[in-house]
Amino acid sequence: MSRPxxxxxxxxxxxxxxxxxxxxxxxxxxxxxxxxxxxxxxxGAGKTTALRMILGLVTPTSGTATIGGVxxxxxxxxxxxxxxxxxxxxxxxxxxxRNHLRVICRAAGLPDQRADEVLALVGLNTVGTRKFKGYSxxxxxxxxxxxxxxxxxxxxxxxxxxxxxxxxxxRWMRDLLKALAAEGRTVLVSSHLLGEMQQLADDVVIxxxxxxxxxxxxxxxxxxxxxxxxxxxxxxxxEQFAAALRDEKLEVVATADGTLQVTxxxxxxxxxxxxxxxxxxxxxxxxxxxxxxxxLDLTAGKAGAR
Amino acid sequence: xxLIRAELLKLFTxxxxxxxxxxLLPLWGLALGYNWLAANVTLGTEGGDGELAGFGSVESVVxxxxxxxxxxxxxxxxxxxxxxxxxxxxxxTATSTFLTTPRRERVIVAKMIVAxxxxxSVWLLTTVLNLAAAPLALGNLNKPSYLAxxxxxxxxxxxxxxxxxxxxxxxxxxxxxxxxxxxxxxLSVLYVIGTQVLTLIFFALSEYVxxxxxxxxxxxxxxxxxxxxxxPQLDDDPPRWVGGLILFGYATVTAVIGTLITKRRDIx
Ligand SMILES: Nc1ncnc2c1ncn2[C@@H]1O[C@H](COP(=O)(O)OP(=O)(O)OP(=O)(O)O)[C@@H](O)[C@H]1O
Ligand SMILES: [Mg+2]
Numbered sequence: 001m002s003r004p005x006x007x008x009x010x011x012x013x014x015x016x017x018x019x020x021x022x023x024x025x026x027x028x029x030x031x032x033x034x035x036x037x038x039x040x041x042x043x044g045a046g047k048t049t050a051l052r053m054i055l056g057l058v059t060p061t062s063g064t065a066t067i068g069g070v071x072x073x074x075x076x077x078x079x080x081x082x083x084x085x086x087x088x089x090x091x092x093x094x095x096x097x098r099n100h101l102r103v104i105c106r107a108a109g110l111p112d113q114r115a116d117e118v119l120a121l122v123g124l125n126t127v128g129t130r131k132f133k134g135y136s137x138x139x140x141x142x143x144x145x146x147x148x149x150x151x152x153x154x155x156x157x158x159x160x161x162x163x164x165x166x167x168x169x170x171r172w173m174r175d176l177l178k179a180l181a182a183e184g185r186t187v188l189v190s191s192h193l194l195g196e197m198q199q200l201a202d203d204v205v206i207x208x209x210x211x212x213x214x215x216x217x218x219x220x221x222x223x224x225x226x227x228x229x230x231x232x233x234x235x236x237x238x239e240q241f242a243a244a245l246r247d248e249k250l251e252v253v254a255t256a257d258g259t260l261q262v263t264x265x266x267x268x269x270x271x272x273x274x275x276x277x278x279x280x281x282x283x284x285x286x287x288x289x290x291x292x293x294x295x296l297d298l299t300a301g302k303a304g305a306r
Numbered sequence: 307x308x309l310i311r312a313e314l315l316k317l318f319t320x321x322x323x324x325x326x327x328x329x330l331l332p333l334w335g336l337a338l339g340y341n342w343l344a345a346n347v348t349l350g351t352e353g354g355d356g357e358l359a360g361f362g363s364v365e366s367v368v369x370x371x372x373x374x375x376x377x378x379x380x381x382x383x384x385x386x387x388x389x390x391x392x393x394x395x396x397x398x399t400a401t402s403t404f405l406t407t408p409r410r411e412r413v414i415v416a417k418m419i420v421a422x423x424x425x426x427s428v429w430l431l432t433t434v435l436n437l438a439a440a441p442l443a444l445g446n447l448n449k450p451s452y453l454a455x456x457x458x459x460x461x462x463x464x465x466x467x468x469x470x471x472x473x474x475x476x477x478x479x480x481x482x483x484x485x486x487x488x489x490x491x492x493l494s495v496l497y498v499i500g501t502q503v504l505t506l507i508f509f510a511l512s513e514y515v516x517x518x519x520x521x522x523x524x525x526x527x528x529x530x531x532x533x534x535x536x537x538p539q540l541d542d543d544p545p546r547w548v549g550g551l552i553l554f555g556y557a558t559v560t561a562v563i564g565t566l567i568t569k570r571r572d573i574x
Binding site for chain 2: 052055056057058059072073075078079084086090092093096099102103104106107108148250292
């Protein structure tokens, strides 16, 4: 089943012009099968708009988006190929979760019992007959996953699926998405939770103000900003050590709480320099390459709510 | 076919349908009572003077009895048809619906078929009730059931046609207006008060501006359906089928424009 590195989702020059904003601006990227791809961007970057265009819910002003080479709106059986959870995924308040799923089954020509199977998959089987209005946010997200899995699709597209989940729920979601990708499926997931993304994603697509900022494997995107890796050092001989570090052409900043911020070296190098300089260390912490910093650096000044 | 099954399941898995059913029965009772009263006046007076009392000819009061519940039933069917569409946006289920079926016109067609099915069911229900109750009411007035007369069956049949056409108008209006509350209010007001108000306007126009305006009043959907069921009331009224055609025109135009709009609309 697995066909790694095969571009399953392909977005080409996608643009959406609303009356006042260009929500998505000439955006192109690809998403590979067998991997979890994080779709990142600040508020208002155009993530939701882009995902809705991929799914045929919003009509692009120009450009195309295909999944497995086919536009979503041209698929005869989209539910069997693509599963989606969108921000406002919702069901009728007065309808039970089980009936909500059965409606989709009927429309997609799936057997009714798929509804019960996916409810069990997401752990909602005991509350399936409860009305949607009685669902907590976390239960609604689980129901969204259940709906997305109805047709056992090869491709999953999720817009902030961890919104409203507790830590256990987030872990559950992470493990589920990783497992699905490991089976060879394509998983495209947008999120604000960068730390979460770092643990989850294999690839990232970063956008800001509707435009692509960077796309690639997480490690590569981090590598691009790795020169910025920082190490925090606490020592009673701060001045002496700072001088020794500067001799090594490292950038050192003394902070207000008495620690040193060293830029351009990892903990091993700084520890070794301390040893050779005979300096006593009380703390040595790597603040190295993390996605959040890379993200903030990459999108700095390019966005903000529009 | 799958989509029709899905739409039926949608309809019967929320409380809307039985609320409408509960509302329908007392309204039907009221209508029957009113029509019985009208029959009482027209038929109860010897020598046919009753027609002068304003409830119309024997034919029209008897037809009225056999189509009791028409106005309430049609109103409920129209609203149900409209809510089948607006509810998708009101309850944010449009996303799920159109993700499952990106060919949106198919969803609209399925909704129309289901709305027509509901219309036929309501028509069947009220007709069965009327066929049971009307002969009793007429017997009470020492009159025959008139069931051997063809005009009774014509009235019942045209009543069914009106139900079907209005169901289509309801779905079309729902697609066009989209706002749940807006659609419900617009349709109810147009249906309940609109007829009187618009008749007055057309009357005034024909009195003071140009006489043929009075004939144009059949363009009002409710008056078109009156014409279809009860036939021409004034000498220069157009024939029945014109009413049916006008109603059909409304159904088609709202449905086609509505579907085209739905296909383009961004679902957010
Ligand atoms: N229907 C619409 N009409 C007009 N403008 C819109 C519409 N939908 C989105 N926008 C605008 O398009 C831009 C992108 O919005 P979008 O929801 O795609 O961003 P996002 O990346 O999903 O943001 P968030 O992280 O807050 O969910 C925003 O400036 C938003 O105001
Ligand atoms: Mg969003």
